[in-house]
Amino acid sequence: MDLSDLRMFRTIVEEGSVTRAAERLHTVQSNVTTRLRLLEEDLGTALFDRINRRLVITPAGNLLAGYAERLLSLADEARDAVRRADLPEGLLRLGSMETTAAARLPGVIAAFRRAHPRVELRLQTAPTASLVQDVLAHQLDAALVSGPVIHPELESRPVVVEEVVLISAADWAPIESAADLAQRGPVELFTFREGCSYRQRIFDWLRRDGVPIARSSEFGTFEAILGCVAAGMGISLVPRSVIGAHLDDDPSRATLRVHPVPPDLAFSTTVMIWHRARSHQPARQAFADCLAERLGPLQAEITR
Amino acid sequence: MDLSDLRMFRTIVEEGSVTRAAERLHTVQSNVTTRLRLLEEDLGTALFDRINRRLVITPAGNLLAGYAERLLSLADEARDAVRRADLPEGLLRLGSMETTAAARLPGVIAAFRRAHPRVELRLQTAPTASLVQDVLAHQLDAALVSGPVIHPELESRPVVVEEVVLISAADWAPIESAADLAQRGPVELFTFREGCSYRQRIFDWLRRDGVPIARSSEFGTFEAILGCVAAGMGISLVPRSVIGAHLDDDPSRATLRVHPVPPDLAFSTTVMIWHRARSHQPARQAFADCLAERLGPLQAEITR
DNA sequence: CCATGGTCATCTCTTTTTGAGATTGAAACC
């Protein structure tokens, strides 16, 4: 006796006929007859009397019909409950590096809110180290940080590989090395707000290779940085993904020039991290899926 | 999702392992793995996390486990209820002809009481016509009467074919016809109590063929009748089945002699009848089964 | 560091179950 038997039995009871039940079940009369017989044999009880080739339900059949109703509706309830169990809803506390928040998240967040209106998304930006601490302390449900992150209590999943490039105004000479840069005298840097890991990265590089820094300014948007750099005021280190609009197809019209950076600094993997102990967060999973969906295609483009 | 899936799922949850669950389910690990995967696909939800090749139940899995418990116990309850529904119990009001009650029922009733102690069997003897009326009026649940009975409101089932024979003392001359009997002068008849259909039968026969009746005595047991006949006091018409003990293997020691009766009177079918509207009486069905079981073998012997 | 044992996933092949279609038989209905 399983639920499909009960479904069939219930249909026969409702229709009062094997033939009509077969139609409703999108099957063939012979199968319904056979399965009814098997069910009766299984239960050791006649569920219907065959009186002149018609079916008349027996008391035992009536009893079973009641149970069938209860069982089937309970089974439906179980299905629904399980489905709802990982339907994303509630609060999702997300942390992100500034750069990622500015360069990648706007589109993703819009899509996510559209797909999952029942999730309240709270976004907070901070440096990677701080975000990691917050996730460990369960202050955040997940964070997008500069990877890799290896920690026994954390799980992570790569989101996107950013190629960081050095940019200058389009009319600057090519900069192949730190030495080329040093020739120009002390450089003026334009970076994202404090805590940005790219800011750290360029500082480390220039210090390592002895390039003097004249000044460093921080901004809250890439547009501002790119604007200053395009105006020839200085250089910056940014993800290649954010400068598409400033690199015209026609090189003569480009406002920016891209310069290589040392390979050990050129690539930065952004990963999503979360606490191992909270592996079940439908909202977090859904957000990760959104990220993969919207950034996955880019991935191919970048790593090409 | 059917009950067997839930049974399997419950076992996995209880054992915390696919391998051990497979053992308990007397199957193979690969099948449990596969069916678990199918169940998860069906529900569109992960029920377990695979963490280092171990299973850790998810919130959705926990939810389902609760439902599985409820569903499976409800299903068991349904099985039991349906089984009990046609477990014979309560009162069974049975009617019977005197002859059948005396010749056939004692052994059957004993077996029935042993097999179904929860049924209170109430037996009442009466002539066929009266029993039929009582069954029609729902005063009786079933009756053993002389068949056939054709009535739109009644169902019937043959129980036994009785061959009725004429008996006399062993030293009487053979009686081939009513004429042989008439030669002996007025006969003395020994019959069962009033209402016995065999009594009617022999009266009809003797009157029809002009055999004078000297006297007729009625008794309550076959033993008394057979005793009187064996003593040469007269004749009787009885089922052949009751005289076995009086017909010794050695003809010289037999106390009774059996004579043929006209074929139209020789066979009497005893049938069980019940009201069509009360087709579901587990106790009645069980009694009929007892009858068939204990009298069925005799049937072959008699009709041989 | 490697071997080992335990675990789940996956593949293939066999067995069992279920389904489709055609036919039969019995009653009910014009």
Place this chain on the structure above:
DNA sequence: GGTTTCAATCTCAAAAAGAGATGACCATGG
């Protein structure tokens, strides 16, 4: 009295479930 309706049964095809072997992965303990 033919026609229709309905359930039972049979056969063959399709699908599902099971068995067994293998692989991958990790933990654990020399």
